Amino acid sequence: WPRNAVREDGVMFVGGVDVRDLAREYGTPLFVYDEDDVRSRMREYAAAFHDGDVHYAGKAFLCGAMVKWLNEEGLGLDVCSGGELAVALAVGFPTERITLHGSNKATWELEQALEAGVGRIVLDSFEEIARLGYLAKERGVRPKVMVRVTTGVEAHTHEFIATAHDDQKFGFSRSSGAALEAVRRVLALEQLELVGLHSHIGSQIFEVDGFEVAAHRLAELLVAIRDEHGVELPELDLGGGYGIAYLPGEEPHDPKGIADGLREIVARECRAYELAMPRLTVEPGRAIAGPGGVTLYEVGTVKDVEGLRTYVSVDGGMSDNLRTALYGAEYTGVVASRSSDAPPVLSRLVGKHCESGDIVVRDLWFPEDISAGDLVAVAATGAYCRSMASNYNHVPKPAVVAVRDGRSRVIVRREGAADLLRLDAEVEA
Numbered sequence: 001w002p003r004n005a006v007r008e009d010g011v012m013f014v015g016g017v018d019v020r021d022l023a024r025e026y027g028t029p030l031f032v033y034d035e036d037d038v039r040s041r042m043r044e045y046a047a048a049f050h051d052g053d054v055h056y057a058g059k060a061f062l063c064g065a066m067v068k069w070l071n072e073e074g075l076g077l078d079v080c081s082g083g084e085l086a087v088a089l090a091v092g093f094p095t096e097r098i099t100l101h102g103s104n105k106a107t108w109e110l111e112q113a114l115e116a117g118v119g120r121i122v123l124d125s126f127e128e129i130a131r132l133g134y135l136a137k138e139r140g141v142r143p144k145v146m147v148r149v150t151t152g153v154e155a156h157t158h159e160f161i162a163t164a165h166d167d168q169k170f171g172f173s174r175s176s177g178a179a180l181e182a183v184r185r186v187l188a189l190e191q192l193e194l195v196g197l198h199s200h201i202g203s204q205i206f207e208v209d210g211f212e213v214a215a216h217r218l219a220e221l222l223v224a225i226r227d228e229h230g231v232e233l234p235e236l237d238l239g240g241g242y243g244i245a246y247l248p249g250e251e252p253h254d255p256k257g258i259a260d261g262l263r264e265i266v267a268r269e270c271r272a273y274e275l276a277m278p279r280l281t282v283e284p285g286r287a288i289a290g291p292g293g294v295t296l297y298e299v300g301t302v303k304d305v306e307g308l309r310t311y312v313s314v315d316g317g318m319s320d321n322l323r324t325a326l327y328g329a330e331y332t333g334v335v336a337s338r339s340s341d342a343p344p345v346l347s348r349l350v351g352k353h354c355e356s357g358d359i360v361v362r363d364l365w366f367p368e369d370i371s372a373g374d375l376v377a378v379a380a381t382g383a384y385c386r387s388m389a390s391n392y393n394h395v396p397k398p399a400v401v402a403v404r405d406g407r408s409r410v411i412v413r414r415e416g417a418a419d420l421l422r423l424d425a426e427v428e429a
Ligand code: LLP
Pocket: 057, 059, 060, 078, 101, 200, 202, 203, 204, 239, 240, 241, 242, 283, 284, 285, 286, 287, 323, 383, 384
């Protein structure tokens, strides 16, 4: 849970605000971000990587307020689409601190990035190298670019398997020689300025092994580039992927531990190959936005399925949190509006959608007297929940509020039926 407290009467506070007041004022389901929590993670990452750059991965959660916080805390931003770039531009984020990512970037996205003058563009395919070269020449600009390398490391929470490198869509594979060929082609285009290599090995990672293997392979590539072209690339972007605690007892590394670890790993490789230490960039998304977000739901139907469990249905579900259905992700939830002395019963928190896979929390214990009108809070929903929300079943997307010092404000408005109908060409405006 973020900086919230559960009072003796069982009422939860987030950022000093009573969740019952939040539900009353803004309705449910509701995403609640503890602004101090998110900002302090931004600050901690920026401080830990004081000698490099932290580019928050906007895909985890992005809106104008989030972009403003990033700006105020001095971070950079990684965007992976024209839509994310548009949010950043709309609130005046400094464009030199933006990196454009994306697999299969559209021409208009590359054009928009060039026109905005983003700081880095990470190249993902041969076709894109040629296309960006052409577009840059046409405009008389020389963007800084990086080559995304698939190092052959596929990191998971507690394991990594070096198998998927030839069987995925991202970047240029190291093993096949595609990465070196990409570097060759970029260096041959004088309108592109190659500043470094990029690698993102995966997400929700707790172990350093994957980063060690990736750094080693990237260093080998840097040496091969030096040998072939006589240049040492000055930057290395190691992507994001730092795991957060979803369940009690999970212990993620702190930003300083991550920074020290990565710096040491890269420094070791550089010493071994007599390379100058590159400037490091990292792109944490989940680790910044995840822990400070909570989803509030209101309980509707409660069904006791005899001998199995209690199904507690809430007013959202897979449209606001797809991660349980998509990845089997695990969450924890509690009744946040009152305490109860009733005995705990094995429960499943489910949504309102027309699928039995519409599960928010697979297994948890709720008091036996849980009933319609209770508020349930689900922890650590700040990353990849609102950003992956859908309108499945024509369910409007929830509002997002930020809380701080006992005050709350809407940072993303709630959708309504009118928003959904607005796009329907058969419906009169
Ligand atoms: N950089 C790049 C190039 C990425 O592709 C990603 C995530 C990140 C940074 C940020 O990773 P993070 O620090 O947030 O782990 N939807 C999934 C996660 C997919 C992440 C894709 N790329 C989920 O809900 O877990």
